[in-house]
Amino acid sequence: MITREIGRNVLMRALIIAGLAAVTLGVGACSSEKSGTFTDGDGNTGEYTVDSESGETAVTVETGEGTATMRSGTDVPVDLPGGFTIYPGAKVASNTIVSHGEGEGSMVILETDATPAELAEFYGAQAKDAGVEIQMDMTTGDTKMLAGETAEGLVFSLNATRQGDLTTAQVMVGDQMGR
Incomplete structure (x- = not known):
């Protein structure tokens, strides 16, 4: 049960980070794609890419439990x-x-x-x-x-x-x- 909870936490963290990245980058998007890196409050690191033309967001998060990846958008x-x-x-x-x-x-x-x-x-x-x-x-x-x-x-x-x-x-x- 604890391992399932860790996985759900990684899933939720990836979804939250992707949403924040999409909102943050969408406000000032001047080109068709934005990307960057981040560190969350738990010391996990990650990368994100937001394509402002397609709206797709991609996130990779490195945690103590391994790597989580996420893609989100209407055309995924x-x-x-x-x-x-x-x-x-x-x-x-x-x-x-x-x-x-x-x-x-x-x-x-x-x-x-x-x-x-x-x-x-x-x-x-x-x-x-x-x-x-x-x-x-x-x-x-x-x-x-x-x-x-x-x-x-x-x-x-x-x-x-x-x-x-x-x-x-x-x-x-x-x-x-x-x-």
């Missing part, structure tokens, strides 16, 4: 671990992929006409096929959330919210992150 190819796929007809608004050691993970933001319940049925079936034990299944208003994991280290979550005729969903799937 989607390759969800564990046999998960994109809901048919959904538009990918953003995709973030992270790798750390033997682990890999993706966070995809989707937009679709399907309801949160339809997305939960689709992704719940994929989770079952992947051997994921659903540990959270919650509906509140126009929002549906599912989350679970396998004993082997595959983690999954869905958070889908309906506004008007559009559902926005965040799908996260990670395999062996932090193991």
Whole structure:
């Protein structure tokens, strides 16, 4: 459990750093690409690149647990671990992929006409096929959330919210992150 937590911390650190780099560089972007290095509060070092034309951000972080890499943007190819796929007809608004050691993970933001319940049925079936034990299944208003994991280290979550005729969903799937 502790190693999974380390992996999740590395994943979250990479996502936060990428977001900060994108925001910081996006404000004063004069050329099509910006890059640099950083050291976080824990002494970890990294490099980042933000392409202002495509919006893609790439980050590499060196930690005591190894190297974590991340790519994020609208045109980053989607390759969800564990046999998960994109809901048919959904538009990918953003995709973030992270790798750390033997682990890999993706966070995809989707937009679709399907309801949160339809997305939960689709992704719940994929989770079952992947051997994921659903540990959270919650509906509140126009929002549906599912989350679970396998004993082997595959983690999954869905958070889908309906506004008007559009559902926005965040799908996260990670395999062996932090193991």
